[in-house]
Amino acid sequence: MSDVGGIAGDQLRSYIERIERLEEEKATLQNDMKEVFAEAKGNGFDVKIMRQVLKLRKMEAADRSEQEELLELYKRALGMDGAPAGDPDDE
Template identity: 75%
Template sequence: MADTTNDVGGIAGDRLRSFVERIERLEEEKKGLQDDIKDVYAEAKGTGFDVKIIRQIIRLRKQAKEERQEQEELLELYKAALGMD
């Protein structure tokens, strides 16, 4: 009986192919989502919103409140040290 796992050099070819194909499908989905996000940013810009600020807000919302507060305090401290107040 032949080995159906398609082993080559100790590597299960069918299993490897399955992983590669799954990753390729997910990469394609990711590209589609990235295109959708780009479209939303373009729509926001078209209605007058500043996209750079929206990106900053998105980044800040991902952070924990304490981390965000610490960064804001450091930013204020550095601005004061540079006379930017």
């Protein structure tokens, strides 16, 4: 195929076909992951918690630590840690 409007048709087709193959592989991998989660759930694991753990494992240690500290701070501010919530006038 020749250039059409300055676009190399063969090269474009090659890119499109490669992307289509990768999308097929991605769908297969997503299905495989779904099956692993279903297997884990069948063995009594909480899939929502597993997803949270996966997200945390992807984070840098400093980012994870900062997020955990903020979560604890917010929970304390809302009285979710067993202690009474702070007085809104304290700020």
